[in-house]
Amino acid sequence: MFKLFKKDLILFFHDQRSVILTFLLPVILITLFAFAYGSIGAYNGRSEPVKLIVADLDQTKSSKEIIYKIDSLKDISITLSDSIKSKKLVIKGKYAGALIIYKGFQDSLEAGKAMPVELVYDRSREMEIGILQQNLISILMSSSGEIIVKKSIEKYLHDQFPDIDISTLENILKTAIKKNNNTPAIKWTSIVGIKNDTKLGLIQAVAGTAILMLLFSVALVGTSILEEKENGTINRLLYSPLKGSSILYGKMLFAFFISILQLTAMFLFAWLIFRMDLSVNIPALILMIIATAFAVSSMGIFLAAISKTRQQAQNLSTIIILIMSAIGGSMIPLFIMPAILQKIALLSLNYWGIQGFYDIFWRTLPLNAILPKILILMSVGIIMTLASIRLFNKRIMNL
Amino acid sequence: MIQLRSVSKSFGNIEAVKNVSFNIDKGEIFGILGPNGAGKSTIVNILNTLVKPDKGDVIIDGVNIKDDGDTIKLIMGVVPQEIALYEELSAYENLMFWGGLYDIPKSDLKVKVNNNLDIVDLSYRKNDRIKTFSGGMKRRINIACSLLHNPKILVLDEPTVGVDPQNRYHIFELIERLNNEGMTIIYTTHYMEEAERFCDKIAIIDAGRIIAQGTLKELREISDVKDSLTIKLAEYDNEIISRITTTNPLFKLDSTTNTLKVECGNISNDISIIINHVQNAGGVIERIYTQGTILESIYLKLTGKELRD
Numbered sequence: 165m166f167k168l169f170k171k172d173l174i175l176f177f178h179d180q181r182s183v184i185l186t187f188l189l190p191v192i193l194i195t196l197f198a199f200a201y202g203s204i205g206a207y208n209g210r211s212e213p214v215k216l217i218v219a220d221l222d223q224t225k226s227s228k229e230i231i232y233k234i235d236s237l238k239d240i241s242i243t244l245s246d247s248i249k250s251k252k253l254v255i256k257g258k259y260a261g262a263l264i265i266y267k268g269f270q271d272s273l274e275a276g277k278a279m280p281v282e283l284v285y286d287r288s289r290e291m292e293i294g295i296l297q298q299n300l301i302s303i304l305m306s307s308s309g310e311i312i313v314k315k316s317i318e319k320y321l322h323d324q325f326p327d328i329d330i331s332t333l334e335n336i337l338k339t340a341i342k343k344n345n346n347t348p349a350i351k352w353t354s355i356v357g358i359k360n361d362t363k364l365g366l367i368q369a370v371a372g373t374a375i376l377m378l379l380f381s382v383a384l385v386g387t388s389i390l391e392e393k394e395n396g397t398i399n400r401l402l403y404s405p406l407k408g409s410s411i412l413y414g415k416m417l418f419a420f421f422i423s424i425l426q427l428t429a430m431f432l433f434a435w436l437i438f439r440m441d442l443s444v445n446i447p448a449l450i451l452m453i454i455a456t457a458f459a460v461s462s463m464g465i466f467l468a469a470i471s472k473t474r475q476q477a478q479n480l481s482t483i484i485i486l487i488m489s490a491i492g493g494s495m496i497p498l499f500i501m502p503a504i505l506q507k508i509a510l511l512s513l514n515y516w517g518i519q520g521f522y523d524i525f526w527r528t529l530p531l532n533a534i535l536p537k538i539l540i541l542m543s544v545g546i547i548m549t550l551a552s553i554r555l556f557n558k559r560i561m562n563l
Numbered sequence: 564m565i566q567l568r569s570v571s572k573s574f575g576n577i578e579a580v581k582n583v584s585f586n587i588d589k590g591e592i593f594g595i596l597g598p599n600g601a602g603k604s605t606i607v608n609i610l611n612t613l614v615k616p617d618k619g620d621v622i623i624d625g626v627n628i629k630d631d632g633d634t635i636k637l638i639m640g641v642v643p644q645e646i647a648l649y650e651e652l653s654a655y656e657n658l659m660f661w662g663g664l665y666d667i668p669k670s671d672l673k674v675k676v677n678n679n680l681d682i683v684d685l686s687y688r689k690n691d692r693i694k695t696f697s698g699g700m701k702r703r704i705n706i707a708c709s710l711l712h713n714p715k716i717l718v719l720d721e722p723t724v725g726v727d728p729q730n731r732y733h734i735f736e737l738i739e740r741l742n743n744e745g746m747t748i749i750y751t752t753h754y755m756e757e758a759e760r761f762c763d764k765i766a767i768i769d770a771g772r773i774i775a776q777g778t779l780k781e782l783r784e785i786s787d788v789k790d791s792l793t794i795k796l797a798e799y800d801n802e803i804i805s806r807i808t809t810t811n812p813l814f815k816l817d818s819t820t821n822t823l824k825v826e827c828g829n830i831s832n833d834i835s836i837i838i839n840h841v842q843n844a845g846g847v848i849e850r851i852y853t854q855g856t857i858l859e860s861i862y863l864k865l866t867g868k869e870l871r872d
Contacts, residue, residue, distance in 0.1 A: 171649070171660045178651040178692070396645030400708075403611050403641040404664035405633055 168401075168414025169421070172388070176422065182384060186426050190377035191433050197369035198438060214292045216240050217259045219247040222280075224270035226311065233303050234263070239295055251284055260292035261285035263300065273311045279304065364526055366438050368497045371521035374430040375456065375514045376485070376494040378423055382464025383481035385419040389465070389556070390474040412465075412556045416549065419464050423457030440525070448524050448531045455541035456517040462548035463513060469555035488512040493519075516540050564589040564747050565610070565716065570619030572605055579605040580616070581771040587749065587764070592742050594762030595751040596858065598868075602771040603751040604644060607720050610749070611641050624715060637665070640714030644721045646701045647708075650694040654685060654704050657693060662711035672711065679707040682740075684733060699730020706737060717741060718749045723757065735760065755858040765858070769866050779858070786861040790830040790853065792837060794823040797847040806844040814840070 176182050216234070220227050235242050242263075245253070250262035266280035273279060283300065285293045314337055321328055321336065389412075392398045401411055431449070434440035442449060467484065471477035489495050491505060492514025498506055509515040520537040523529045565587040572580040580602045587593040595603050608614040609621060612632035621628045628635050648657050658676040667675065680686040683703040693701060702722060709717065719738070723731050738761060742748055752758055758765050759779060766776035775785050796803070799821050807823060808814045814825050823841070827833040830853065841848055862868075 167660065167663050171652075174656065175649060175651050396643050396647035397649065399608075399613065399645075400641070400643055400647035400661070401664070402613050403636065403639075403643070404661070405636050405666075406664050 165410045165414040165417060168406075168411060169417045172385075172414070172418040173421075176418075182381075185384070186377070186381045186422065187429055190373055190426065190430055193373045193377065194369050194430060194434065195437070197373055198366050198434075213237075213239050213241040214261075214295045215259050216242045216296060217245050217250045217253055217262045218242050219245055219250045219262065219264045221247060221267050222265050222269035226270040226273055226307070227265045230265065230269075230303060230307050233307060234300065237299050237303070240299055254284055254286055257286065259286075260289040261296050273308055274315050276312050276315070279308060366434065366440055367522060367525045368493075368518070370430055370434045370440065371518045372489075372494040372497070372514070374427055375460065375492075375517045376489040377430075378426055378456070378460045379463065379485040379489065379513075380481075381426055382419045382423055382461045383467055383477070383485060384464075385415060385422060385461070386464040386466075386468030387471075387474050387477040387481070389415055389468045390471060390477050394474055408557065409553070412553060416461065416465055416552075419461035420457055423461045424453060427453045427457055444528055445524050445531065445534075448529075448534050451531070451538050452517075452520045452524060452534065452541075455538040455545070456513075456520070458545035459513050459517070459541040459548070462545040462552065465552045466548040466555075469552040489514050491515075492517075513541070513544060516544075564591070564624060565593075565749070566620075566622040567606075567609075568620045568622075570606075570609060570616045570621060572609060572614060572616050578771050580609070583619075583768075583771075583773050585766050585773065585776055587747060589747055590742070590745050591763045592738070592748040592750055592761045594758040594765040595749065595768055596753065596755070596758045596765055596862070597751075597768035598753055601768045603768060604720055605771075606768075607641065607718050607749070607751060610635075610718060611639060612636060637712065638715045640709035640712065640717045642706050642709045642717065642719045642722050644724065646698075646705050648693045648701060648704060651692060653690050653692050654680065654696070655689040657704060658708055658711065661708040665712035667712060675711050679710055682710070683707045683737065697727070697730070699726045699733070702726050702730060703733055703737070706734065710741075714746070716747045716749065718751075720751050721753070722750075723752070723754065755862070759858050767862060767865060769868075774865050775861070782858070782861050786864045789826040789828060790833075791860070792825050792827065792830065792834075793817075793820075793852050794825065794837075794841060794848055795821075795850040796823070796841075797849040800846075803845045807841055807846060810844065811840055 176186075218231055218234070220231060231242065231244070234240055243259075245262075247262075247264045250259075250264065253259050254262045262284045264282045264284065266282070268280050271277075281304065283296065285296070287293075317337060318333065321333060389398070392401075398411065402408060431440070431442055431453075435442045464481070467481045468477050471480055489512070491509050492498075492512030493501075493509060494514045498509055498515070498518070501509070516537050520534055520541070523534045523537065565585075567583055567585050570580060570583045571578070583602075583606065585593070595606060597603050605614060609616050610623070610628075612628050612635050615629075623635050624638055626634050649660070652660065655676060658679060659672060662672045662676060663669075677686065677689075680689050683706060685700060685703055685707075688696065688700065693704065696704065702725075706719070706722060723734055726734065735757075738748060738750070742761075748761075750758070750761060762779075764776065764778055765782060766773045767782070768774070775782055777785065804816055804823070808816055813827070814823050816822075817824050825837055827837065834851075838848065838851075
């Protein structure tokens with residue numbers, strides 16, 4: 165069994181395609197997904213701020229105040245320009261949107277009329293526009309609200325107390341419009357993911373991609389059994405004193421080893437490049453890697469055992485892996501999927517693996533809370549292994 | 564050394580081997596001759612304990628394969644029909660791997676591997692990957708892998724398929740050398756000339772049955788096949804042709820090719836008489852050639868079919 169394992173290991177490292185598929189491709193995909201899912205990259209660990217160009221045609225105290233407030237937001241960086249140039253720059257794709265504050269902005273605010281403000285934007289940059297809308301509405305509402313309230317109180321006091329002196333009026337206004345009064349009524353507090361700095365997007369990228377690529381790698385190991393049957397080396401192995409079961413166990417050991425190696429390499433890569441904190445729960449991480457590797461490697465061998473030819477195994481593996489990864493959350497994060505798909509996801513290995521890694525890195529759960537997922541993965545591995553042994557003896561060894 | 568007694572094996576409805584019996588003595592080269600699908604590989608797999616016969620007994624070196632298959636595997640080396648090597652490994656790595664399956668101590672195995680690479684004349688390519696080898700070279704490594712555990716019996720299953728003449732010559736030399744050292748060899752082939760060249764005894768197999776077996780001489784007697792010569796004269800002359808054929812009715816004219824055909828009991832004994840007869844009649848011989856191999860004729864006579872590649 166160990167001789168076969170050693171031989172497969174040498175063959176693996178001789179085959180550049182396998183090494184690339186196992187290590188380099190997942191690393192590239194993890195990097196891409198990590199950036200795509202956000203929270204990674206420059207700007208102090210946050211996403212890049214959205215670039216907004218502003219044309220202030222009003223040039224009043226109120227318009228300047230609004231621009232100052234927008235500029236102080238960390239999610240938006242602004243550049244000032246005139247309206248025609250602003251629109252041109254949006255059309256050219258240099259900016260996601262342009263905010264044009266037309267003449268009469270301050271007057272409209274004071275009169276409580278509709279504000280002459282326009283956001284022209286590039287519809288294809290949906291995500292950036294979303295961020296802009298959210299922030300601009302918030303700033304404009306609070307600023308306009310403050311001015312309207314101030315004007316209303318001022319008008320009321322002048323109507324009711326025509327002789328009121330200016331200092332008393334200002335004191336009343338200061339008391340009425342305190343900054344604290346603008347604090348939202350609901351207090352927002354995150355209770356998940358506060359104990360570590362690892363971003364959810366990064367965990368999704370690493371765990372999701374690693375399991376997806378792991379499935380492809382072990383499917384290759386599985387199909388190598390059929391390749392050995394087709395090129396006659398299985399027969400030659402059986403001519404030797406080696407038992408048939410040793411051939412299968414050798415392959416399983418190799419698939420398991422490669423799975424552990426690949427998962428470990430992926431997490432080490434995430435630690436090295438994206439500063440993913442692996443020390444959150446090391447025992448749980450080791451157990452999850454072992455359980456995931458066992459379940460996935462058993463799956464790869466099982467797919468080979470149910471196939472008659474290498475070609476059939478390759479096609480079957482591709483279909484099953486892609487479906488399982490799509491519904492299991494490897495390709496699309498599970499939390500953005502509809503509820504029905506989230507239930508179907510329970511049938512996939514990817515789900516249990518990814519959720520286990522979420523438990524460790526995002527939910528920072530203790531080992532005993534993660535154990536059920538580990539046990540499910542181990543159980544799937546055991547069932548697949550037993551089925552593979554039975555099928556292997558029946559189909560592959562049948563000369 | 565090897566006895567097969569009334570061995571039969573079926574795969575589903577297909578009877579691959581039907582009531583096959585033969586004996587092979589120690590140090591003998593035993594040829595199993597037959598077309599593709601005749602049952603040769605099934606017999607090889609039965610001998611190697613990979614396939615269990617439905618009926619009959621197989622005794623190898625005094626051991627019934629039903630009782631002790633593991634011992635059989637140790638005394639037998641098999642050169643499979645396929646080039647069963649790992650293309651991404653070097654010749655040396657392949658030999659080390661296949662030899663390692665027999666639990667040979669590593670230091671001894673290294674010596675054996677280097678010796679076997681010398682034997683097959685491929686030491687100079689030992690570190691090259693198998694995928695860079697020619698078909699013939701791969702066949703030679705394929706054989707070398709089966710010799711590492713010093714088997715008493717070597718089974719070669721069609722070892723020269725797709726091999727160029729130079730590599731074929733290497734393989735022939737190797738087989739003769741191993742046989743001279745006392746190794747018992749079972750050689751399956753569908754090349755008649757190979758069976759004629761090596762084999763002390765030959766079993767002709769067709770559709771799972773042995774239709775004849777024995778030495779070449781015995782097979783010739785069984786089938787009553789005579790040697791056949793074709794003679795082409797330098798100049799076609801009706802008068803000379805007539806003189807040759809009328810004075811000896813064994814000479815017959817093949818009018819389609821304008822050649823003379825003559826059957827004889829034994830070419831080596833009769834060749835000088837035949838040449839003298841033609842020359843005495845005034846004929847000048849341009850070319851003499853034999854008509855195929857003896858085995859080809861025997862096979863044709865026994866089965867009514869030609870054995871093709």
